[in-house]
Amino acid sequence: MIRTVATIPFDGQKPGTSGLRKKVPAFQQPGYSENFIQAIFDCIDGREGSTLVVGGDGRYWNRETTELVIRMAAANGFARVIAGRDGILSTPAASNLIRKRTAIGGIILSASHNPGGPKEDFGIKYNTSNGGPAPEKVTEAIYSRTQTISQYRIADGGHIDLGKIGFANLGAMEVEVVDPVVDYAALMETLFDFDAIRAMFASGFAMRFDAMSAVTGPYAHEILENRLGAARGTVVNGTPLPDFGGHHPDPNLVHAKELYDLMMSPDAPDFGAASDGDGDRNLIIGKGIFVTPSDSLALLAANAHLAPGYAKGLAGIARSMPTSAAADRVAEKLGLPLFETPTGWKFFGNLLDAGKVTICGEESAGTGSDHVREKDGLWAVLLWLNILAVRKEPVKQIVEAHWREYGRNQYSRHDYEGVDSDAANALMRELRASLGRLGGRVIGDLVIETADEFSYHDPVDGSVSENQGVRILFKGGSRVVFRLSGTGTSGATLRVYLERFDGNPQTMFGETQAALADIITAADELAGIARHTGRNAPDVIT
Numbered sequence: 152m153i154r155t156v157a158t159i160p161f162d163g164q165k166p167g168t169s170g171l172r173k174k175v176p177a178f179q180q181p182g183y184s185e186n187f188i189q190a191i192f193d194c195i196d197g198r199e200g201s202t203l204v205v206g207g208d209g210r211y212w213n214r215e216t217t218e219l220v221i222r223m224a225a226a227n228g229f230a231r232v233i234a235g236r237d238g239i240l241s242t243p244a245a246s247n248l249i250r251k252r253t254a255i256g257g258i259i260l261s262a263s264h265n266p267g268g269p270k271e272d273f274g275i276k277y278n279t280s281n282g283g284p285a286p287e288k289v290t291e292a293i294y295s296r297t298q299t300i301s302q303y304r305i306a307d308g309g310h311i312d313l314g315k316i317g318f319a320n321l322g323a324m325e326v327e328v329v330d331p332v333v334d335y336a337a338l339m340e341t342l343f344d345f346d347a348i349r350a351m352f353a354s355g356f357a358m359r360f361d362a363m364s365a366v367t368g369p370y371a372h373e374i375l376e377n378r379l380g381a382a383r384g385t386v387v388n389g390t391p392l393p394d395f396g397g398h399h400p401d402p403n404l405v406h407a408k409e410l411y412d413l414m415m416s417p418d419a420p421d422f423g424a425a426s427d428g429d430g431d432r433n434l435i436i437g438k439g440i441f442v443t444p445s446d447s448l449a450l451l452a453a454n455a456h457l458a459p460g461y462a463k464g465l466a467g468i469a470r471s472m473p474t475s476a477a478a479d480r481v482a483e484k485l486g487l488p489l490f491e492t493p494t495g496w497k498f499f500g501n502l503l504d505a506g507k508v509t510i511c512g513e514e515s516a517g518t519g520s521d522h523v524r525e526k527d528g529l530w531a532v533l534l535w536l537n538i539l540a541v542r543k544e545p546v547k548q549i550v551e552a553h554w555r556e557y558g559r560n561q562y563s564r565h566d567y568e569g570v571d572s573d574a575a576n577a578l579m580r581e582l583r584a585s586l587g588r589l590g591g592r593v594i595g596d597l598v599i600e601t602a603d604e605f606s607y608h609d610p611v612d613g614s615v616s617e618n619q620g621v622r623i624l625f626k627g628g629s630r631v632v633f634r635l636s637g638t639g640t641s642g643a644t645l646r647v648y649l650e651r652f653d654g655n656p657q658t659m660f661g662e663t664q665a666a667l668a669d670i671i672t673a674a675d676e677l678a679g680i681a682r683h684t685g686r687n688a689p690d691v692i693t
């Protein structure tokens with residue numbers, strides 16, 4: 152039976168960088184999730200008779216919402232829903248399924264790196280038929296629909312067993328429950344030299360992969376241990392838990408500290424990696440060396456041709472604006488175009504669809520390629536493994552050789568979390584207002600060359616995205632960027648991105664925070680971080 156039900160007024164917080172993210176109790180209000188899902192469906196032209204993919208990162212409320220999406224899809228004319236078993240699909244695996252099964256789109260249930268549990272975060276995101284996050288014009292349309300909608304449609308009755316692989320019917324709609332790993336693992340086999348990686352593990356190469364009790368556990372067990380022969384126990388925290396074991400599934404040096412400490416100890420294996428809640432990010436640590444995501448992007452781009460899927464070379468490279476310019480140096484040397492986009496994977500979609508770029512990356516530990524339309528944590532790990540299997544050198548040696556060849560972009564991000572929203576907005580407002588006066592200003596040894604706010608002109612569809620972060624460029628190529636996070640669910644998070652280029656082998660191996668000290672001081676002076684936020688130090692340094 153199909154019911155039409157009145158929605159509740161939507162409280163109108165605009166979906167941010169990655170869809171709608173809120174605390175679980177917000178999504179549990181009767182009619183709330185329904186309102187957003189119906190608004191998504193209303194914005195899908197041609198949904199009658201089409202296929203929809205649904206799944207998420209396994210966090211609390213994932214399964215309930217997967218069932219809700221299926222029931223609403225049945226009442227909204229879809230012919231088929233493909234769901235991951237138990238409602239599980241990593242973000243890149245969902246992107247792959249949308250593409251492979253020519254679905255009209257997909258709904259991904261995740262709050263990525265944010266904590267999970269009954270009082271923690273949940274999220275709903277819509278991806279379009281190319282497998283990528285909906286572009287801004289679509290998310291804007293969905294948002295305005297939430298403001299006018301008064302009813303949603305849902306199919307009652309009928310049993311949905313998400314635990315069992317196979318086909319079932321809900322009214323006229325078919326529900327197909329799939330193994331979340333199989334298609335993704337098959338895709339990875341087409342890109343990487345599994346034989347070479349298997350031989351490397353067989354010869355004693357050791358690694359640790361921390362799945363952070365999030366979605367990548369089943370993927371990593373199957374690919375690393377079962378197919379590539381890594382020792383049992385390589386994958387730790389490999390079972391997805393609704394509350395991620397009480398941790399933040401954020402693969403950074405604070406939340407993946409255990410892995411970091413191991414990799415810096417005398418007992419370190421050859422390679423360490425971790426992924427986030429929904430499996431789209433990666434943390435890469437070699438024995439005795441943390442590889443910053445910006446450096447990792449540059450290194451992967453420079454060495455990608457060593458993997459079969461990229462043997463023909465790259466079409467181009469794209470990075471988000473706050474990501475360091477390390478990749479630019481690789482692009483220049485290889486004679487490739489380099490694109491600078493706003494933060495958020497949705498901005499890479501057009502470039503990838505148009506064949507202008509092959510590899511993309513963000514400083515926040517997201518790297519990916521044209522194999523799907525999302526960033527992909529395990530993909531990055533496998534590309535690293537493929538490179539290591541071919542070069543047969545330790546990670547540290549590869550990274551240091553890269554710096555010697557290209558120079559080093561010393562880089563760090565400082566996050567101030569849970570800042571009062573008014574204070575954070577005031578900081579950004581004052582900073583914006585000061586931009587016109589900053590050119591030529593001297594702070595210590597630094598001279599400001601330009602100061603502006605980044606706006607992006609999409610070279611494919613001509614759309615313009617404004618207010619994408621304040622950037623202050625110093626003479627000599629050092630830089631500080633300020634922006635507010637679009638993925639938080641309480642208060643504001645101020646992100647400060649700091650960068651200095653060092654081409655001198657006498658100094659480039661120095662410690663990062665020390666190398667950036669004068670830029671850190673200048674950042675506070677320019678933005679009044681302590682004055683506005685009352686904080687004297689960031690909460691997270693990566």
Ligand code: VG1
Pocket residue numbers: 168169262263264427429431432471494495496513514515517635636637638639646
């Ligand atoms: C953060 C990162 C950004 C990333 C986004 C989604 O956004 O900075 O690079 O694309 O999270 O990542 P923000 O607005 O908080 O800075 V996740 O892994 O949703 O999937």
Ligand code: CO
Pocket residue numbers: 263264427428429430431432
């Ligand atoms: Co994520």
